[in-house]
Amino acid sequence: MARRRSAARPGVTGLGLREELAPGVFINSFYRGCTPGFVYTEEGIILIDAPLIPEQALDWRAQIEDEYPGELFLYLINTDHHRGHALGNQYYMPVTVIAQERAHKEMSGYTENFKERVRNSFKREPEIQVQLNNIEIIPPHITFTNRATMLYGGRKIELIYVGGHTPATSLVWLPEESICFVGDILWVDQHPYMAQGNTIEWLNALEMIRQLDAEYLVPGHGPVCDAEATYRIEEYIRFMRGRVRDYYLAGKNKNETKSGLVSEMVEWFPIPPERKAKIESQIKSGLNRVFREIQREEELRTDRTGANGRLASGNGDLSFADQSDQDDDDD
Numbered sequence: 302m303a304r305r306r307s308a309a310r311p312g313v314t315g316l317g318l319r320e321e322l323a324p325g326v327f328i329n330s331f332y333r334g335c336t337p338g339f340v341y342t343e344e345g346i347i348l349i350d351a352p353l354i355p356e357q358a359l360d361w362r363a364q365i366e367d368e369y370p371g372e373l374f375l376y377l378i379n380t381d382h383h384r385g386h387a388l389g390n391q392y393y394m395p396v397t398v399i400a401q402e403r404a405h406k407e408m409s410g411y412t413e414n415f416k417e418r419v420r421n422s423f424k425r426e427p428e429i430q431v432q433l434n435n436i437e438i439i440p441p442h443i444t445f446t447n448r449a450t451m452l453y454g455g456r457k458i459e460l461i462y463v464g465g466h467t468p469a470t471s472l473v474w475l476p477e478e479s480i481c482f483v484g485d486i487l488w489v490d491q492h493p494y495m496a497q498g499n500t501i502e503w504l505n506a507l508e509m510i511r512q513l514d515a516e517y518l519v520p521g522h523g524p525v526c527d528a529e530a531t532y533r534i535e536e537y538i539r540f541m542r543g544r545v546r547d548y549y550l551a552g553k554n555k556n557e558t559k560s561g562l563v564s565e566m567v568e569w570f571p572i573p574p575e576r577k578a579k580i581e582s583q584i585k586s587g588l589n590r591v592f593r594e595i596q597r598e599e600e601l602r603t604d605r606t607g608a609n610g611r612l613a614s615g616n617g618d619l620s621f622a623d624q625s626d627q628d629d630d631d632d
């Protein structure tokens with residue numbers, strides 16, 4: 302990792318130094334809720350994700366303009382539709398936003414109620430809450446389904462849909478620089494947000510990321526890393542799936558599974574004391590999701606084999622429209 306350098310000058314508000322991973326490819330891992338990046342091309346700037354907190358989104362903009370004064374913003378890619386990646390889109394206008402088609406569907410459904418939930422999630426931090434009085438949702442202007450390639454100013458940027466964390470999650474891969482922005486597929490030393498997840502897709506995405514053999518991975522949450530960091534989250538997901546299956550096969554219902562397993566899951570990653578309640582609730586929403594996946598898998602297995610599994614209960618519906626799954630923030 303010899304090429305990394307931190308810029309000598311922080312942004313206007315001094316919210317951490319940007320890092321240059323390869324010539325013209327920058328990230329900042331000091332913001333809340335996401336690790337945004339940008340790529341300089343001879344035709345303009347391509348941004349990857351937008352910080353959630355307005356002051357930080359503006360700081361990031363100032364950092365980009367400090368590095369490349371007057372340069373056009375061509376595109377802003379959202380790796381998913383969650384607030385930590387897409388809520389700050391409004392601070393980079395005019396720019397063309399690109400995301401997987403499902404992100405458009407989700408963001409088009411963000412109502413006043415959603416904005417209110419975002420504000421309420423900062424009720425203990427009024428200095429942030431007040432910044433969120435004028436949320437403007439900017440859904441993607443351009444969508445893709447599985448893959449897209451952007452070729453600008455000698456750069457090649459590949460957008461690769463993987464799902465897993467959400468039905469919209471996509472990677473941003475720079476093959477020539479060997480850098481992959483992996484979105485919320487990867488959380489470094491943090492509990493992942495799994496309430497909209499599909500863990501089979503997620504495990505496949507982790508394997509695919511390892512196959513890229515990238516020099517740098519930029520996680521959605523946490524500092525830049527390499528493929529080594531994919532193993533811990535894979536173990537976490539496999540452990541959760543295994544334990545949920547144990548509970549399911551022992552006849553426990555969803556609520557019993559959630560309350561029974563949360564204490565086992567909290568051990569996996571450090572949790573700051575002030576975020577304990579929040580993270581436990583996030584873990585429970587992940588357990589809820591995984592319970593429904595395991596339930597569906599076991600019902601399908603029983604259907605196929607006629608084995609004496611548990612009687613089917615519920616419809617195993619993994620519809621992503623389940624509002625109860627979307628009440629957590631910082632995702």
Ligand SMILES: [Zn+2]
Nearest residue numbers: 381383485632
């Ligand atoms: Zn996310």
